[in-house]
Each structure stands twice: as structure tokens, then as C-alpha cells.
Amino acid sequence: VAIAIMFDRASQAFGKRLQKYREVSHG
Incomplete structure (x- = not known):
């Protein structure tokens, strides 16, 4: 789950x- 959250944030x-x-x- 932590990896998914980190990936989402990234x-x-x-x-x-x-x-x-x-x-x-x-411009």
C-alpha cells in the first residue's frame, strides 16, 4: 500500500x- 501511495504522490x-x-x- 505504501508503494501505491508513494507512486500516486509522485x-x-x-x-x-x-x-x-x-x-x-x-506563454
């Missing part, structure tokens, strides 16, 4: 970072 952080990058690239 994927969430990655998604946020990707969204920020998209916003910056689009």
Missing part, C-alpha cells in the same frame, strides 16, 4: 510540474 507532483512547463512554453 505521479501527482510530476503532473503538476508538467502542467507548469506547458503553461510556460505556451
Whole structure:
């Protein structure tokens, strides 16, 4: 279960970072 939670947290952080990058690239 701990692994699943960690994976979820990691994927969430990655998604946020990707969204920020998209916003910056689009201006």
C-alpha cells in the first residue's frame, strides 16, 4: 500500500510540474 501511495504522490507532483512547463512554453 505504501508503494501505491508513494507512486500516486509522485505521479501527482510530476503532473503538476508538467502542467507548469506547458503553461510556460505556451506563454
